[in-house]
Amino acid sequence: MVRISSQPQLVPLTNTSLTGFLKLSDDSEYFLSVDYSCYPPNVTFGDELRSEFIKYPTKLTKLVDQSKTLESFVENLVSFLEDILVQPTDSKHLLALINQVANLPSESVKSIDQDFKQIVLKHTDEGDREHHLAIQLDSQPPTYVCDLPQQLQIDNENTWSCQAVLKSFREVISQYQALWDVLDDIDSNCWVIEPEPFSRGAVHRRIVLKEDVSLIVTLDPSQPTSLPRCRFLGSAKSIQPFQNLLDERVDDWDPALGVVENLGSILDLELLSKPTGGENAISIDCGVCYCYDMMGQIPEISCNNETCKQLFHVECLVEWFRGLPNVRQSFGTVFGECPYCSKAMHVQAVL
Numbered sequence: 001m002v003r004i005s006s007q008p009q010l011v012p013l014t015n016t017s018l019t020g021f022l023k024l025s026d027d028s029e030y031f032l033s034v035d036y037s038c039y040p041p042n043v044t045f046g047d048e049l050r051s052e053f054i055k056y057p058t059k060l061t062k063l064v065d066q067s068k069t070l071e072s073f074v075e076n077l078v079s080f081l082e083d084i085l086v087q088p089t090d091s092k093h094l095l096a097l098i099n100q101v102a103n104l105p106s107e108s109v110k111s112i113d114q115d116f117k118q119i120v121l122k123h124t125d126e127g128d129r130e131h132h133l134a135i136q137l138d139s140q141p142p143t144y145v146c147d148l149p150q151q152l153q154i155d156n157e158n159t160w161s162c163q164a165v166l167k168s169f170r171e172v173i174s175q176y177q178a179l180w181d182v183l184d185d186i187d188s189n190c191w192v193i194e195p196e197p198f199s200r201g202a203v204h205r206r207i208v209l210k211e212d213v214s215l216i217v218t219l220d221p222s223q224p225t226s227l228p229r230c231r232f233l234g235s236a237k238s239i240q241p242f243q244n245l246l247d248e249r250v251d252d253w254d255p256a257l258g259v260v261e262n263l264g265s266i267l268d269l270e271l272l273s274k275p276t277g278g279e280n281a282i283s284i285d286c287g288v289c290y291c292y293d294m295m296g297q298i299p300e301i302s303c304n305n306e307t308c309k310q311l312f313h314v315e316c317l318v319e320w321f322r323g324l325p326n327v328r329q330s331f332g333t334v335f336g337e338c339p340y341c342s343k344a345m346h347v348q349a350v351l
Contacts, residue, residue: 004074016070022078026086032077036070052084097137100162108166121166125173127180131200133169135162147200148172149179149221175221179203182224182259186217189260191272193284206233206284207263208272212302212309213238214284217259227253227262235302235309242267287340288316301347308341318349 001012010020010032019033031046041064045053053060063080067073094116101109101119110122110132117138124130133152134145141160144152146169154160154168186192186205193214194206204218213234220226230246232239249266257265264271285292286299287310299311312320321327321336328335335346 002070004071007074007078010074018070018074022074022081024078024082024086028085030081034070034073036073040064041073049081052081056084097162104162104166119162121162121169123166123170123173125180126177127184129180129184129200131169131173133165135165149176149201149203179219179221179224182219185258185260189271189273191274209242209267209269210238210272212306213242215242215263217263219259223255225255225257225259227255228259233298233300233302233311235304237304238302238309284311286311286313286316288312288320301345303338303341303343303345305338305341305343308338308343310338310340312339314347314349317345317347321347 001015002018003012004010004018007020007022009023009029010018012018014037016037017033017035020031021029022032023029030049031044032049033042033044035042040061043060043064059080063073063076067076097116097119101112104121108121108123110120112119117136119135119137121133121135122130123133131148132146136143136145141154142165144154144165146152150172152169152172154165180200183203183205186207190205191208192205193208194216195202195204203221204216206214206216208214209232213232216231216233217228218231219228227250232242245267252266253262260271263269284299286294292298294313294315297313297315299313299316301312301314301317303310303312317336317339318334320339321334324336326336332348333346334349335344337343338345
């Protein structure tokens with residue numbers, strides 16, 4: 001008697017007949033009885049398969065015509081049933097995603113791409129700031145893109161769901177409310193030239209103090225009103241008075257006040273607001289390479305000529321000095337001329 005190894009629940013009755021249950025790849029089982037001793041063979045289905053074959057009235061005849069033996073008939077039947085009854089894994093996954101998205105609050109879904117490979121979630125925080133999270137679904141595990149001071153970490157990847165991701169996203173956002181309140185105050189009341197483009201993930205701001213001096217303040221996200229890390233940019237002559245004031249009055253910093261109010265008080269300065277007429281004329285790019293960010297380095301050397309004040313990267317300025325016939329070096333200090341106005345300059349570097 002013929003036994004089909006891939007279908008152990010089909011019991012052979014004779015060499016040309018069997019009965020039992022047909023098992024598909026999704027573990028679903030269907031009653032089947034076949035007698036292949038005559039033509040056309042006697043095929044008996046259970047109610048479920050019978051109702052399926054009503055939809056395909058000629059399919060059984062075609063399967064018989066394609067199958068010379070009982071074994072090949074069972075193989076062809078299984079192949080056909082897999083196609084019409086077993087949902088592909090990708091389709092199951094897609095359907096699960098669609099159901100998950102359908103269960104999200106409508107105000108939390110910004111967009112879904114046509115191929116359902118990316119979902120963009122959104123959340124409006126306590127300060128009425130809208131945040132976006134792009135979930136890339138065509139990678140396993142999914143990847144995330146969002147503008148936060150920290151990378152979004154999603155736990156329990158094995159039990160991943162859109163609802164869990166949204167919950168984690170909201171929890172992380174709630175941690176930075178105080179930080180963003182302080183940064184918003186700086187953005188509203190100061191002439192901010194960095195970061196560019198604007199980013200909620202940045203914890204620093206570069207503020208214009210005067211035409212030739214700017215200040216980079218980097219906040220502590222856990223204590224945003226505490227004394228930030230401060231770095232003045234400009235010529236040594238221009239920034240030294242500000243640095244002296246900060247050093248002398250650092251103990252006067254009051255966390256109960258805002259960063260803007262503290263800076264104005266300590267530096268004896270009314271902080272500038274951004275010009276409204278498009279006159280953002282301050283130059284922050286290097287005068288040699290015409291770039292701002294060079295492998296993490298920013299222009300921090302400024303010409304002392306009051307009518308020039310051009311900024312340069314240290315490495316760019318040293319490279320420029322190397323091409324001058326009168327360049328000289330004393331220990332770690334290199335002396336040369338400003339590429340713009342030819343005024344004498346020096347920089348701490350080693351040729």
